[in-house]
Amino acid sequence: MTPVPAEQKTALLVVSLSSFIMPLMLSSVNVAIPSIAASMNAKALLLSWVSTSYLLASAVFLLPFGKLADIAGRKKIYLSGMLVVTVASLGAAAAQSIIQLISWRFLQGIGAAMLFATGVAILSSVFPPRQRGSAIGLSVSAVYFGLTCGPLLGGWLTQHFSWRSVFIVHIPVTLFVMIITKLRLKGEWREQGNQKFDFPGSFLYAFTIISLMLGLSLLPSTLSVFLLALSALGLMFFIRHENSVENPVLEIGIFKNNRVLTFSCLASLILYTSTFSLTFLMSLYLQNIKGMSPQTAGLVMISQPLIMAALSPYTGKLSDRCEPRYLTAIGMCLISLGLGLLSALQQHTSLTYILTGLILTGLGFALFSSPNVNAIMGSVEKKHLGIASATVSTTRVLGQMFSMAVVTLVFALLLGNNQLGPEYYPALLQSIRISLFAACSLSVIGVYLSMTRGNLH
Secondary structure: OOOOHHHHHHHHHHHHHHHHHHHHHHHHHHHHHHHHHHHHOOOHHHHHHHHHHHHHHHHHHHHHHHHHHHHHOHHHHHHHHHHHHHHHHHHHHOOOOHHHHHHHHHHHHHHHHHHHHHHHHHHHHHOOHHHHHHHHHHHHHHHHHHHHHHHHHHHHHHHHOOHHHHHOOOHHHHHHHHHHHHHHOOOOOOOOOOOOOOHHHHHHHHHHHHHHHHHHHOOOOHHHHHHHHHHHHHHHHHHHHHOOOOOOOOOHHHHOOOHHHHHHHHHHHHHHHHHOHHHHHHHHHHHHHOOOOHHHHHHHHOHHHHHHHHHHHHHHHHOOOOOHHHHHHHHHHHHHHHHHHHOOOOOOOOHHHHHHHHHHHHHHHHHHHHHHHHHHHHOOOHHHHHHHHHHHHHHHHHHHHHHHHHHHHHHHHHOOOOOOOHHHHHHHHHHHHHHHHHHHHHHHHHHHHHHOOOOOO
16 A cells, blocks of 8 residues: 555654664763763773674664564564663663663663664655655664764763763653654554564574674684684574575575675675774764863764765765765765875874864765665565665674774774773874774775675666
8 A cells, every 4th residue: 555645754754763863872972981981980991882782782683673573563663662772771871880881781772773673664665666765865864963963962961961861861752752653653564474583593693793793892812713703603504594494584585686785785884894983983082182072072073974964865865866876986985085084193183184084974974875775775675675674774783883893902902901091092092093094994895895786776
């Protein structure tokens, strides 16, 4: 049945609001990291797990919830995700130790996985193909608007109230979204309601991801090599299992002979591996190396997501009319240039130079993201929209996780398990530069993947 315009408007409203909330919280927390460290006497390696635990949970549960949404209903999983995020946010605000905070962040990641796995799928279910790019562009713009507001709001709240307030500020919006979704969004979109859920496949997938992330975080120890070997073994058994069952959690067959889907997902993985740690690193650079207040650092950092939020609706709409791979390739080139500039940061680097690097990265991101998501969703059949949406989010979260793993490794090698006092600022600056140079080098691969994926239209 063709959805009525009111249903399209409601779907766009609730998905855009959730797309706004999650990055708002994520980027607010990044700005609050130095205050959290001081409040809880947390060491550098544990600090990275404030972000990593959230990403790990999201990565583990995204694909299973994407499949479950296709079976049980996308609206049902979406609402459950909103509830879990709300409860976890209250818990994080009340945390009394860094371990408690990391645990609540893990639960937040589970809730986020429910939202990420269903949001784009709901939009793709109610909007026809000729309007899908515009709708996705608006939801992606909401993501970047959240990223824009996050550093500014997080810095202001941290400076004038407490870091705990960054976990509470979004709760009224989550409650509003839950009410509107329950009352106004009528569909469930159970495209595969007669299938059974693949519990063994979900377990193998979780085992593989957890072993991988723990292994990466513990590099270069002997235990890390063992965990990475376990992850490779888990991946082998996961692929073997998925190819042998009738209703797999990940239908690997949708990637066969679908170059657009495969290369688009790989390009997305490269993008987020290259860029996600930028906010974390710039927060430490601006507040510790440059001596800025949290609020001032937030003002500088909004330049990147502000560009992304302003342009994403237009690039999404543009991808409905022209070939997405050209837009994404240009975007990756600009990201490489921006990261290259930022990898040369010094203690006395000018504000103009810093803003130039952030703006170039934001412009490249806007050209890449909406067209790339549109290409992925347009390359699969309707019955696979849920798993495609989850795959989009999984590549994003895995990329974000890999990005933080690189930072964790560099910090472990150069800073060790020490608190970030002034005596360690030279090593901190070197760690930031090395991490950004690695990100710049990796993003060049994304240019190739974007150009060679093939045509969607």
